[in-house]
Amino acid sequence: MITLEQLEQYEPITIQCHDNPDGDAIASGFGLYTYFKEKGKDVRLIYSGRNRIKKANLTLMLSLLDIPITHVEPQEEPIEGLLITVDCQYGAGNVTKLPAEQVAIIDHHQVEITDVKMCRIEPTFGSCSTLVWKMFLEAGYRVTNMRLGTALYYGLYTDTSQLTEIFNPNDMDMRDQIIHDGEQIRHLKQTNLSLEEMEIAGLALLRSIYNADYHYAVIKTKPCDPNLLGLISDFLIQVAEINSCIVYNEQEDGYKLSVRSCSKEAHANDIAAYVTEGIGSGGGHIDKAGGFINRKLYEKQYTTLHTQAFMGNRMAEFFDNNQTIYAADGDLNTSDMREYCRKSVSFGYIDPLDIFPLGTPTTIRSMAGDLKLLIDGEHYIMIGMRGEVYLRCKEQFLNQNNMVRKRFKLPAALEYNPVIRNDNDGSMRGLIAYAKSCVSIGDIRVYAKKLKKTVKIFPANDEEHVLFGKPGDYLCVRKDNPQDVYVVEKEQFTLFYRRAGRRMQNEV
Template identity: 30%
Template sequence: MANRFQILLNVLKKQNKVYIQPHNIPDPDALASSFALGLLLERFGIPSKIIYGDSIEKVNSKRMVDMFNIKIECIEEGFSIEKDDFIIFIDAQRGNSNLTDLQAKRVGVIDHHDKMTKAKYEYEDIRTEMGACSSMVTGYYQEMGVEPSLEAATALVYGIMTDTDNLTRYNNNADAEMFYWLYKYADFTMIKNLRMNEIGKADIYAYAKALQNIEIYGNIGFIHIEDCNDSLLGTISDMVYTIEGVAIVVSYAKREDGIKFSIRSGLGGVKANNLVQYILNHQGVGGGHGEMAGGFIRKSEMQFLENKELNTYVRYRVLSYLEKENSL
């Protein structure tokens, strides 16, 4: 098997500037993999800068930035790149609704989601069987025989834990192997601190509202929340997923800019990424994995809802899909 990181190094030789860009509103896996990748590139003489769009919302993500002293810059109005600059998308791809695309000509991608478009990349490492990008970057360290710093190892362990739900999601031995390889380098006191800071005080009110709005139909949990941010919507989906008897969760939030969806599925015959695509019905964009997926319909694409009630529409699409898949 080719050394993936060496291929990346060959691509990046003599670059003017290298940027590492996770998806907007980066979560712990996106932050950890970006941070550790930057440190590894630096060991081989390639400086880089981590950039991101929108904001950092999750309490644990903010805590990671402080704890590991992650140097990261928000893409604001007026931010620009030169034509020879190189951007590495990590935990994101062109076509993602939650990626601020700077339209760079030279780009690479490191991701564990299905390929969303026919975009061409100078470097491409897309492995849908992996549960976390942190596992993929850990593999780069292994390939190069490099021991990660305590900070890099700890961040990567936490990234794997959060994106695989403590190694219970995706059922891939490679994630577990990367986790246990990192174990001896990581500081679990720091990880414990991160796990004690995963929910903000302001989030409690959104949780209360979500609990009031839950509707359970058989083994499906539906949650409609008004104006909820991306991070919190996913966290609420995870919470509802733990309710006894619930195997599928469909959470959605209608906001000023459109409708955001968060899907969870514990049924082998119902893939969350396929379900969200069916709900979207060729409107907006969506993707993810068999157990976890998300989607977004922009306000400009919502004309089809003019004479429909949102809750009725979502339930109709979900139940139609499950009947089609004989999963009801």
């Protein structure tokens, strides 16, 4: 994993966006350009390929923010010093390969090129602008230049359908923290689409596939700016008969999709995660989400299936397979479940009252996204050994765990350290520092089964903090409390639970 400090060793530095650069490629390239310029480096920002930048929003972006990008023709002479391809991977199909003495890659697409050593690829980041911003933070560089902040913000905006399809916490952090000129962003928004794209949207709407059983629609559009996908799906979801939809199209390396839902049982982020599972990534909010499917992985798994059929099938499967459990009813059928004992395991727990006062509205941000918590004195924040964050009612918690008055320590570093934000004043605290250790009481009896369908559980007394389970996870209910229903991931389950009675037999 490269850092900006390492790249600073080279001179001169050339930063290359992919051919037909979009807002994110230009913004992230401009970010690196500005950084190296401030370090006194000889640096230039370029792109190549047959087409020149001509889309209205992009030419406006270049002039508003004074971005010095130039078009170059392919050349045989190697580029001196270091060439960094940004928002793309050197040698991939969407970027003209320019010979160079040294090459580095900074990108957020699926890994396609593996023979470049100096490389930083984060496929779960919503934009390459976010990755550049993160690398700034790591290098101790703060964005104070308004033009640069506005560019990076617009890069994220254009790559996440107007910020609606964000699911990586790093993207959320940049969205919330980076300085930007609201007036200029408004100006850029009004120039988003071309007449050609208006026509693409019109044609796409005429060719929608509608499923009357589940009230969903699927649309494939011609190649276009990914922003358009979000706009079309925003339009579709307003149609009375349509309660959820996927709008997608084909890109160089796969399929980009935009998901909307207004159904209580089928959230857009769940649909996006389900459709892309194993072949890409997806997520977002309950009403708006997005995702990406990697072409190679798709073609490996579905050799002959047409993508439109695939999307439709996955949607139907999602609805067929979705079970909702209201734990308060206490009537979960356990006849197909087996009895297990929970071993005693350690967790971290945090009393939010140790961080912010009673009544504070907060947002807990972790790799799994944002979780809203109004500090009510009734919940603990739990941290699992892999950094997973969830809430537990204090009463339930005390029944199941013994507190150990020790600081909690994670066995390994996390990809993103969870934070809690005070929504009143925006102040943030790292969660791990407040965590204490606890050990679950062993030998708690549960009924459990491996899930074949996705489930959604509305916990008793706590219906707003919905739990989700996917096929392969275990659905558990406590033997002594049929209202205590929850889901445990497969790996965790095998670690922490054993079949009731098994050990006895083995010991004998």
